[in-house]
Amino acid sequence: MFVDALKRQNPQLIEAAVTLWRQGAILPDTYVIDVDQVLENGRKLLKTANDYGIELYLMTKQIGRNPTLARRLIELGYRGVVAVDFREAEILSEHQIPLCHVGHLVQIPDGLVEKMLRLHPDVMTVFSLEKARQISNVAQSIGMVQPVMIKMIADSDRLYPGQEAGFMLDDLESIVHQIQMMPGIKLTGLTHFPCLLWDDKQQSTLPTPNLQTLLATYNRLTNMGVGIQQLNAPSASSCSTLPLLAEYGITHTEPGHALTGTIPANHSGTEPERIAMVYITEVSHQFSGLSYCFGGGYYRRGHVSNGLVFSSSSTSSTFQTASVLPLDDSNIDYHIPLEGSYPVGSGVVMCFRTQIFVTRSDVALVSGIQTGRPVLDGIYTSQGMLKQGAFYG
Known part of the structure; x- marks a missing residue:
């Protein structure tokens, strides 16, 4: 390719x-x-993100969850990483790599919730009220309140096989009300995936219906008086797409393939x-x-x-x-x-x-x-x- x-x-x-x-x-x-080219790519991404007021969480699964490379990138100015599944969270935490976002594509299992909470991630994504309640209970027991994000799904959204997860948008008000009753967590963010995808026909990276669902959820929560600090819109994050995300008011995203230059848009170099x-x-x-x-x-x-x-x-x-x-x-x-x-x-x-x-x-x-x-x-x-x-x- x-x-x-x-x-x-x-x-x-x-x-x-x-x-x-x-x-x-x-x-x-x-x-x-x-290594040197990955770091140069990382610098370019960081500068572009700073120019547009977006924070980047590093994604390491594409590079084999490599802690050495993650540490070198953090030295450039990234605060930490996103762990998209609990194995990645476990591996990176064992190498003292700061975890900013956990539970994104795969929830944190029961046996790791307390360990992850004690690492104080910026945010945890939850897909179910049961998991939200468990995180709240464990957080309470250790004297903290954990910020969480939710992913809302509309019927038109695109989900990859094996990644089907999230709350239905029609149930938003009920879901938010129940989360607000859990004292150990605080709803501070929204996420979805994939929010941008490469279109072969148009030879361009374009917004998906998922991004529209993310924005619709934000607007409804704003009207409900729920303050959202993080709008996280991962996939196809690169120097070329960060300005587009900024136009939509996105605050966070998670570059992975851009670090190695292997984004579809770069097929011609x-x-x-x-x-x-x-x-x-x-x-x-x-x-x-x-x-x-x-x-x-x-x-x-x-x-x-x-x-x-x-x-x-x-x-x-x-x-x-x-x-x-x-x-x-x-x-x-x-x-x-x-x-x-x-x-x-x-x-x-x-x-x-x-x-x-x-x-x-x-x-x-x-x-x-x-x-x-x-x-x-x-x-x-x-x-x-x-x-x-x-x-x-």
Whole structure:
């Protein structure tokens, strides 16, 4: 999906990934992240957000919940992260990464509510009165009041499979009244997802019906006299879309793919954020006229369409473009098929929209790429843990 943008915006990243693979410093099925470019993307996002009066919560699932990279970004001026599920909240909190927003796409389970409350997140999202009541009770027991957000749903809204959650907009008044009766929580915010999406036909990022529901909810609450401090509108957050969100009065959003430049709008390499992540693997074998790469990092919504195949020899710098064949829903991505026959052991670089946290891949953080002196800072699991073992020293 992003190979052309990669070649245009960050050919140095290709070179660094290939060199590390040829040296044996990284294995196939590794995402290589250009740390310096991620930080530069982060600076651009932060400046644009500050210019438009929007606060950004960092999203780390796309980069494998990596605490080292999150910490480096926080040093730029971000206050903390959004943990979209409780596993992410657990992992990042163990690394002392400040949690600003928890419970967004997945609620906090009973056994973690007190732990999360004691970390004092800016806000928790609740999807049910039962969860709101539990948070209120636990918060009361430890002597605090937790700010919460709710997500209201209209019939026309778009929800991804597996993410169906929220209160129905028709029940708003009743829901708010019941939440206001819970002394351990305070309703301070509204959220929805996805609020912006890329439109292939119009080649633009556009508001979804979800954003309209978010705004309609805010207006109704304002008329009810309920003060809302946070209007949180995640998805497709980037330097180009922050001005649009500001026009709608949005106060918070949560960039993820923009940090690595892998937003759909950047498929041609024209966005301010530059590509900062590649996937590298190698050809395992051929079968029935096709070549098969070692898998583990395939993401079925990634729209990967091609890769750059190259020799394992350090004397060759020639790349061949190979089509990546689609995998159906019955697959386990032990291997990723390529059209054509390529020598066993050939390297393959791909660049596509991914969510590292749902893969089995390694994550290699590399600094110094932009100055021509790449240094392998560390290799992590897809869940943000520093790897140990014979391959990595």
